[in-house]
Amino acid sequence: xxxxxxxxxxxxxxxxxxxxxxxxxxxxxxxxxxxxxxxxxxxxxxxxxxxxxxxxxxxxxxxxxxxxxxxxxxxxxxxxxxxxxxxxxxxxxxxxxxxxxxxxxxxxxxxxxxxxxxxxxxxxxxxxxxxxxxxxxxxxxxxxxxxxxxxxxxxxxxxxxxxxxxxxxxxxxxxxxxxxxxxxxxxxxxxxxxxxxxxxxxxxxxxxxxxxxxxxxxxxxxxxxxxxxxxxxxxxxxxxxxxxxxxxxxxxxxxxxxxxxxxxxxxxxxxxxxxxxxxxxxxxxxxxxxxxxxxxxxxxxxxxxxxxxxxxxxxxxxxxxxxxxxxxxxxxxxxxxxxxxxxxxxxxxxxxxxxxxxxxxxxxxxxxxxxxxxxxxxxxxxxxxxxxxxxxxxxxxxxxxxxxxxxxxxxxxxxxxxxxxxxxxxxxxxxxxxxxxxxxxxxxxxxxxxxxxxxxxxxxxxxxxxxxxxxxxxxxxxxxxxxxxxxxxxxxxxxxxxxxxxxxxxxx
Numbered sequence: 069x070x071x072x073x074x075x076x077x078x079x080x081x082x083x084x085x086x087x088x089x090x091x092x093x094x095x096x097x098x099x100x101x102x103x104x105x106x107x108x109x110x111x112x113x114x115x116x117x118x119x120x121x122x123x124x125x126x127x128x129x130x131x132x133x134x135x136x137x138x139x140x141x142x143x144x145x146x147x148x149x150x151x152x153x154x155x156x157x158x159x160x161x162x163x164x165x166x167x168x169x170x171x172x173x174x175x176x177x178x179x180x181x182x183x184x185x186x187x188x189x190x191x192x193x194x195x196x197x198x199x200x201x202x203x204x205x206x207x208x209x210x211x212x213x214x215x216x217x218x219x220x221x222x223x224x225x226x227x228x229x230x231x232x233x234x235x236x237x238x239x240x241x242x243x244x245x246x247x248x249x250x251x252x253x254x255x256x257x258x259x260x261x262x263x264x265x266x267x268x269x270x271x272x273x274x275x276x277x278x279x280x281x282x283x284x285x286x287x288x289x290x291x292x293x294x295x296x297x298x299x300x301x302x303x304x305x306x307x308x309x310x311x312x313x314x315x316x317x318x319x320x321x322x323x324x325x326x327x328x329x330x331x332x333x334x335x336x337x338x339x340x341x342x343x344x345x346x347x348x349x350x351x352x353x354x355x356x357x358x359x360x361x362x363x364x365x366x367x368x369x370x371x372x373x374x375x376x377x378x379x380x381x382x383x384x385x386x387x388x389x390x391x392x393x394x395x396x397x398x399x400x401x402x403x404x405x406x407x408x409x410x411x412x413x414x415x416x417x418x419x420x421x422x423x424x425x426x427x428x429x430x431x432x433x434x435x436x437x438x439x440x441x442x443x444x445x446x447x448x449x450x451x452x453x454x455x456x457x458x459x460x461x462x463x464x465x466x467x468x469x470x471x472x473x474x475x476x477x478x479x480x481x482x483x484x485x486x487x488x489x490x491x492x493x494x495x496x497x498x499x500x501x502x503x504x505x506x507x508x509x510x511x512x513x514x515x516x517x518x519x520x521x522x523x524x525x526x527x528x529x530x531x532x533x534x535x536x537x538x539x540x541x542x543x544x545x546x547x548x549x550x551x552x553x554x555x556x557x558x559x560x561x562x563x564x565x566x567x568x569x570x571x572x573x574x575x576x
Contacts, residue, residue: 112242113282114204115235117197132163136170143179154183154194161201170202171213181217196221196235203242211246218243218250219257225266233270234279241283244290251290255297259287264304274320277313281327288334298335302344307335311353314381322377329354329380336387343391351388351400354381358431359402362409365416375424378413382424386431394438404445407432411451414458414465422463429468436475443476447486452476456495462504470499470510477517484521493518493529500537505546512541512552519560526561535561 139157143150160166170176183195199217202210221236240259243250263280270276284306287297301307310328317324332350336342342350358381361374385401392400414428435442446452458469473492477484492514499511515534519526538561541553 111286112204112245113238115200115238132160132166133169135160136163136166137173140170140173140176140179143183151188151190151194154191154198158194158197158201161198162204164206167202167205167210168207171210177213177216181220184217184220193229193232193235196224196232196239200235200239200242203239208246211243211250214239214243215250215253218254222254222257222259222262225262226269230270230273230276233266233276237266237276237279237283241279241286244283244286248290251287254287255300259283260297260300260304260306264306264309267309268305271309271312274313274317274324277309278324278327281310281313281324281331285327285330285334288331288338293334294338298338301335307332307345307348307350311348311350314353314357316377322371322373326373326377326380329377329384333380333383333387336384341391342388346388346392346396346400351385351392352402354384354388355401355406356403357381358385358413359406359409362406362412366408366412370416375417375421379424379427382413382427382431386427386434389431389434389438392438397439398441401435401439401442404442407435407442407445407451408449410435411454415454418458418461418465422461422465426464426468429465429472433468433471433475436472440479443479443483446472446476447483452487452490452492456491459495459499466499467504467506467510470507470514474510474514474517477514477521481521484518485525488518488521488525488528493525493534494532496529497532497534497537500541505544505549508541508544508549509546509552512549512556516552516556516560519556530561 136157139153139160142153143157157170161170180195180198183191184199186192186195199214199221202214205211218240221240224236225233227233240254244254263284267277267280270280284301287293288301290297310331313324313328314332315325316322332345332354336345336350345351358378361378361381364370365374388400389397410428410432414425414432417424417428436446446455452473455469455472459466461469473487477487496511496515496518499507500515502508502511515529519529535557538553538557542550542557544550544553
């Protein structure tokens with residue numbers, strides 16, 4: 069992040085102290101992290117049976133409730149039809165009203181737990197299928213009713229059946245969003261160690277790894293996750309396993325990497341200090357994958373769903389940067405071509421997914437705020453003209469891009485001259501006319517850095533009609549904009565007005 073020198077009315081006082089600059093930047097980073105932390109993405113998943121294409125939904129509510137009651141009574145009596153009755157019950161429980169009817173039956177959950185822990189493998193599978201259907205319920209009182217089954221679901225995570233393990237994982241994940249009591253109970257029952265053991269034992273089974281990622285991401289979105297869950301997660305083997313899955317599998321697809329990336333995002337955005345993850349190589353791994361994905365995007369190889377992986381990775385990189393010492397940035401981020409990747413992602417998703425483009429600009433902003441080398445890379449790799457072209461865009465993209473350009477200007481005086489030669493002055497002449505007050509304020513601050521970098525830049529701005537724009541800004545409704553405009557005119561630009569008048573006369 070960056071903050072330009074505050075405008076002073078007394079000559080000879082340029083800029084605030086370095087400590088003030090750093091404090092403002094930290095405050096801005098905190099706001100951005102908070103914004104991302106508040107965007108909760110809890111969801112529920114329903115796994116289908118192998119013999120069906122889509123969920124069946126009972127249309128007749130009264131009939132569905134009666135079916136559940138009838139099946140419940142049948143299941144209380146053991147018999148050869150029990151397996152078929154359980155399968156019918158799992159389908160009937162897709163009706164939300166039938167779910168409520170079932171949990172209201174006396175000893176209904178006791179019956180399911182008994183079947184779940186019995187010796188009949190088929191009945192165990194159908195019982196967990198019933199619990200899975202219940203976990204997908206839209207009614208918030210269903211999840212707490214399923215609590216008696218959760219210790220057994222956790223125990224079964226160490227089983228050998230992939231299908232059974234997946235059902236247990238997604239059922240546990242579905243139960244989390246509706247109830248803090250469920251999360252508390254699962255935490256007390258050892259859900260984090262169980263997930264760590266599961267992913268350790270099944271690390272080659274990507275379907276199970278994906279399910280572990282889903283369940284963990286649901287848990288990590290709890291309001292008190294930073295205090296109660298994340299320390300346990302960081303002390304486990306889960307972070308190293310999550311990082312190992314980040315690279316997409318060419319045969320299985322992006323899904324496991326997507327789930328694990330979201331888990332890492334929730335970890336990074338919930339803590340002020342991410343040194344534990346940095347020590348495990350989280351920033352290097354995330355940024356390297358961003359470079360790979362950005363390269364694919366630049367070549368037009370945009371796989372379906374790729375943005376679902378890019379988004380949490382960008383957030384991980386952006387959040388981890390705040391904990392990374394500046395002197396370690398080159399080794400933690402690695403290839404300077406990350407700026408190429410970020411610009412490619414920004415351009416590719418600008419029209420279709422502007423929020424993702426803004427995330428990319430945000431990471432670019434965080435990188436350039438810390439690194440002169442990456443600021444230089446944007447110039448030497450000729451990426452700045454493309455960024456300048458984005459200044460007319462709204463939705464927060466233009467303000468973030470202007471911050472990136474200001475980060476570059478703030479690093480070196482010669483960078484300011486280069487930015488002016490690349491067309492930034494004419495772009496600022498356009499942004500100063502915008503109705504967006506933040507954009508105008510940032511443009512004033514950007515202009516201040518450029519004009520104090522050398523007389524040639526100030527002369528060029530005046531030649532382009534900049535004086536009239538600043539004079540008009542002296543009547544802006546925002547006092548801060550009026551002050552900036554007055555200061556620029558009186559202390560840095562009016563002395564060039566006579567020169568430009570002579571120059572224009574000779575040209576005519």
